[in-house]
Amino acid sequence: MNHKVRKLYTYKHTLLLIGIGTLLILDTNVLYAQNLPGASTPTYDPDRLILAVHTVLAYLEGPLGALIMVAAGLGAIASAAFGQYSAAISLFVVGVGSFVLRNFVELFFNIER
Secondary structure, eight states: OOOHHHHHHHHHHHHHHHHHHHHHOOOOGGOOOSTTTTTOOOOOOOHHHHHHHHHHHHHHTTHHHHHHHHHHHHOOOOOOHOOOHHHHHHHHHHHHHHHHHHHHHHHHHOOOO
């Protein structure tokens, strides 16, 4: 076996053992997906979720969406110039999708403005 390959192989096992050791040392109470006995039941607040979705979509329709569209447009032009037409079409879809995303979310998830 080559010296570099043997060294990399040893590092892989070292990282695996560090990861397993870290998981075993951590407190396992936070890893449960369901409620623990005696714990309070979490409440679901859809208003906070809707507010977060509206905030993200407002950024995507505003300055962040414009930045994404400009970057995707420049990338599409550069990709088309180099002959990568599939990448250019993908970047075009990303650029247009940044402004159409709110309409898709409202259509599929029934969230109103």
